[in-house]
Amino acid sequence: MGIPRAERLVNLVLCLLSTRQYLTAERIRGIVPGYSDAASDEAFYRTFERDKAELRDLGIPLETGHNSAFDGTDGYRIARRDYELGDIALESDEAAAVALASRLWEAPELGTAARGALRKLRAAGIDVDDAAPGPVEPKVRADEPAFSPLLAAVREGRPVTFEYRRPATSHSMSRTVEPWGVVSWCGRWYVVGHDRDRQAPRCFRLSRITGEVRAFGMRGEVSCPEDVDLMDLVTGFESTPPPATRVRLWVARGRAQGVRRDAEVLAERELDGIAGEELCLELSYPESATGWLAGYGPDVVVLEPETLRKAVREAHLATLETLREGHR
Numbered sequence: 001m002g003i004p005r006a007e008r009l010v011n012l013v014l015c016l017l018s019t020r021q022y023l024t025a026e027r028i029r030g031i032v033p034g035y036s037d038a039a040s041d042e043a044f045y046r047t048f049e050r051d052k053a054e055l056r057d058l059g060i061p062l063e064t065g066h067n068s069a070f071d072g073t074d075g076y077r078i079a080r081r082d083y084e085l086g087d088i089a090l091e092s093d094e095a096a097a098v099a100l101a102s103r104l105w106e107a108p109e110l111g112t113a114a115r116g117a118l119r120k121l122r123a124a125g126i127d128v129d130d131a132a133p134g135p136v137e138p139k140v141r142a143d144e145p146a147f148s149p150l151l152a153a154v155r156e157g158r159p160v161t162f163e164y165r166r167p168a169t170s171h172s173m174s175r176t177v178e179p180w181g182v183v184s185w186c187g188r189w190y191v192v193g194h195d196r197d198r199q200a201p202r203c204f205r206l207s208r209i210t211g212e213v214r215a216f217g218m219r220g221e222v223s224c225p226e227d228v229d230l231m232d233l234v235t236g237f238e239s240t241p242p243p244a245t246r247v248r249l250w251v252a253r254g255r256a257q258g259v260r261r262d263a264e265v266l267a268e269r270e271l272d273g274i275a276g277e278e279l280c281l282e283l284s285y286p287e288s289a290t291g292w293l294a295g296y297g298p299d300v301v302v303l304e305p306e307t308l309r310k311a312v313r314e315a316h317l318a319t320l321e322t323l324r325e326g327h328r
Contacts, residue, residue: 007033007034008033008051009051009055011032011033012034012051015031015032016028016062016078017078017080022063022064022065022067022076023076024073025048025074025076029044061078061079062078063076063077063078064076065077144206144209145213146162146206147182147189149213149214150206150213153213153215154180154181156215156220157219157222157223158215158216158218158219159178159196160177160179160213160214160216161174161177161213161216162174162175162177162204162209162211162213162214163175163210164204164208164209164210165208165210165307166208172210172211175195175197175204176197177195177196178193178194178196178221178222179191179222180222180223180230181224181230182206185231185235188205188206189205189206190203190234191203191206192233192234194222201228201233203233203234244282244284245282245283245284246280246304246305247280247281247282247283247289247305247308248266248278248280248302248303248304249279249280249281249300250279250300250301250303251263251279251299251300252274252276252298253274253275253276255296255299256299258292259281259293259296259300260279262281263281264280265278286307286308289308290311290315293312294312294315294316294319297316
């Protein structure tokens with residue numbers, strides 16, 4: 001029976017940690033259990049190359065070198081000084097901040113990394129209590145379908161394509177982006193990168209990405225420039241309001257004074273036999289008005305734009321479903 005891959009990798013690490021000299025591939029083949037049963041030299045070298053790449057991906061400092069100037073064959077070792085974790089010292093407030101941060105993530109991709117970090121700190125003797133209740137319970141939700149594939153593309157350094165819906169419209173456009181990072185700001189997620197279509201840095205809100213995110217190209221093709229601050233790009237993008245969007249509404253006569261306050265009356269109009277007026281509002285962020293308008297119930301009906309009309313209707317249906325569940 002062949003030795004499992006994980007066991008072979010552990011054997012390889014232990015072997016390379018226990019030597020000060022560089023060990024050649026052939027020497028490693030004879031020492032490390034799991035390599036001697038390779039069907040051929042070619043099979044061994046393929047396996048050995050994959051194992052070296054995996055160790056480096058795990059952050060293990062695998063060195064390549066020669067034992068002397070007369071040695072023409074590459075050898076390998078792991079320097080213990082680079083491999084071992086240095087002493088970690090956290091004050092009580094710092095440990096509490098780490099625990100709070102670990103409770104921040106709900107996405108599986110980030111939650112696994114947070115739990116792994118806590119295990120390493122506990123192994124180093126740091127008391128980090130992530131289960132204790134506190135006055136603050138932070139959450140960062142990452143339930144947009146685009147989150148996982150974009151995060152994977154950033155890690156792999158690959159460009160992506162996706163369909164993106166502009167604010168206050170139902171029309172989507174194809175975008176090709178070199179993603180530099182995925183950033184959370186004010187409860188929303190953004191992907192930041194170089195927009196190949198615009199030939200400029202751009203931010204895209206994940207909630208407006210429709211359809212599938214497709215990565216392409218070679219790994220490592222994309223990297224974030226050193227002088228770029230992703231958060232500055234996001235805050236600058238959101239601090240400049242987009243052009244105001246014209247929103248047409250029907251409002252029942254004498255109702256919804258909060259809507260009427262900033263609206264222009266266009267005409268009197270009946271809707272389903274109920275007297276009212278057609279109003280116009282200018283909103284920079286019409287999507288953010290969904291809850292506000294839905295709160296007026298049947299007294300306010302969105303006529304345009306279509307995206308806001310659908311969002312308010314869905315909010316009404318969700319409320320109706322909640323009421324039904326409460327009566328069951």
